[in-house]
Amino acid sequence: MRAVEIVVLISIILGFALLLTLGYQYLVPADDIRALAKFYLLTTYFNPNYTYTAGATETVTAIVWDYRGLDTLFETTVFYIALAGCLILARGLYKEEKEASKPGSGLSVIVRGVTKITAPMIIVVGVSIALHGHLTPGGGFQGGATMAVLPLLIIVIFSLAPLIRRGFTPSRLAIIRGFALIGIGLVSIILALIGLVLGINAYVFQSLPKPDAPLGFPSEVEGALMGGILWFFNLFESIAVVAAFTIAFIAILLIESRG
């Protein structure tokens, strides 16, 4: 056993030395960024007719959902599969729902009042972060994570009962999450399907019209930037993330109440 640990430690040290050898020119920041980064920054929002661009002013969201869109789609799938695995491991907990939702438990009046005041603000900030994801730093995941603070606060401060009483059961949240994931899938393939029906050239994950593919999502609506496909992805991703976090919080609390 001891020999195995020593071998693991030595290989970690040697591997870290290899990483430092390969990346030593990046340890002190350079005067200029790499050519790939310059390409992303230049083509994110470049010319008036939006050919070969993402049409968004926020480069990170454009990279996440447009340039590397399939990667992010599979990342969302990994999150969904992990959550499904968690719910399978925690099966048999739903019988405890009625027992766990005792009314009258919770914290003091001051904490409850402040939570009631800040609840709409949290939702507004989360929606703003999610739907401005193509204009300002943020995006669907960040906005959804911000909004998921509210169910956590409600669970900690008011107990689980108000959430369950308003219909936010884990099974219903899983259905909401499924609809949001179906929305992500449909947005990513709908233009390819329309192109298949009409006989026009179109791609999966096509955001804006390209010279060889005339179909595309709108880049501007009434003068406001839409970022093509990015707005729809941010909307559905925030719904999916807030539902997923709420399911996880409720399931962890049910484990705790069961002992």
Added chain:
Amino acid sequence: MDVSMINTYLLMVTLAAMIVNFVLSLYGVFFKPHYIKKIIALSMLSDTANTIALYIGYRKWVNGTPPTIPVITNRSIEGIYDVVRRSVDPLPPALVLTAVVIGLATTLFLVYLGYVLYTHYKTLDMREIRRLKG
């Protein structure tokens, strides 16, 4: 001693602290006996790796002004070229965003796995579980 050497020294302090953090979290993952402490060390490990990735995307100041976030606020051609001249690398934040979500998913799964371990063995101490032999 000129200013650039002090700047480089401070950056190296940051980098050395991150590497020490990396080593400590690896020690926690391998040698801490409790399952929850292993999970905490694992999340420390992933956060440190993400911070190093963001550090690599940083750049030097341009003409005495700090680098900006990669967001285009002035939508004219000059504004875009100004962002290209002054922005940090946008690729590491995008990769870190993916890594954060994946790390969250794995942490969530490990927590539930710990719940199953606890209901099965009535302990989360890895030495005890190893002694009980499966």
